[in-house]
Amino acid sequence: MGIVRKTKSVKEILAFFSTKNEAKSAVQLIEFFKDKMNRTTVYRILDRLVEEGILHSFNGKEGLKWYAKCQGCSSEHHSDVHPHFQCTDCDKVECLPTNIALPNLNNRSIDSVDFFLTGKCATCNS
């Protein structure tokens, strides 16, 4: 059912994502907010923000959960699908503003698409 109450902690996390444009892992967010809220609260707020279509989540290289802002999604429809890129140097994770070309799927139908790349980001490559 998503966010119903704009609590102090919810505002805090929303404010955080409104500034940053990169993705953050649950682990990073827990560390960042450790003095302001409980780890369980971070997990639960992230869940709700995803359900609301405000954030999207995906799995990183080591099986960690990552979160980033959605563009034009809602609780009904999650339309913001794109590749994610993690830099092996600086560890930053970016949402790539590109479409994903689907392979030939024969008689399969698709629910979710995860495209995760690693390598060196533009900054670390220069």
Place this chain on the structure above:
Amino acid sequence: MGIVRKTKSVKEILAFFSTKNEAKSAVQLIEFFKDKMNRTTVYRILDRLVEEGILHSFNGKEGLKWYAKCQGCSSEHHSDVHPHFQCTDCDKVECLPTNIALPNLNNRSIDSVDFFLTGKCATCNS
């Protein structure tokens, strides 16, 4: 340094993968071989087989590690890159024998590519 000794357990796991053509998770393999070898042994053999270029591994939906046979890879060069598909009905995970179209990466360089799809497989769709 990979496999140096063809132990009973190594032969067992190699034999298992030589028949099946689908991917298996570490958890599934541990369960399957629980009477024949220790869970730690399964993890370690899988690690070595990946290092050798005999298996490749990738992360599934719930952060589990999956393993499948490689085609034409070696310890030096891992060339077998393709999408993976997990059926939400029967849970089977398939290697799709297709190439992955890379998005425009600007000044980024690539180390690894992971493309993971979920949906209904051909069997469950018919």
Place this chain on the structure above:
DNA sequence: AAATCTAATGCAGTTTAGTTGCAATAACAA
């Protein structure tokens, strides 16, 4: 075939991401 070397194994313990149950708290509407 026996002795030797050491990679590989089993086991128990550890780490860590993520979840759960429940009592206390704080949004928010009446």
Place this chain on the structure above:
DNA sequence: TTGTTATTGCAACTAAACTGCATTAGATTT
């Protein structure tokens, strides 16, 4: 201001994966 209940904090729990170390068993040499 009061009452309702969504949300939080806390502690305990779960499960995948990893580690250290003593023991075992491939492989190689004699």
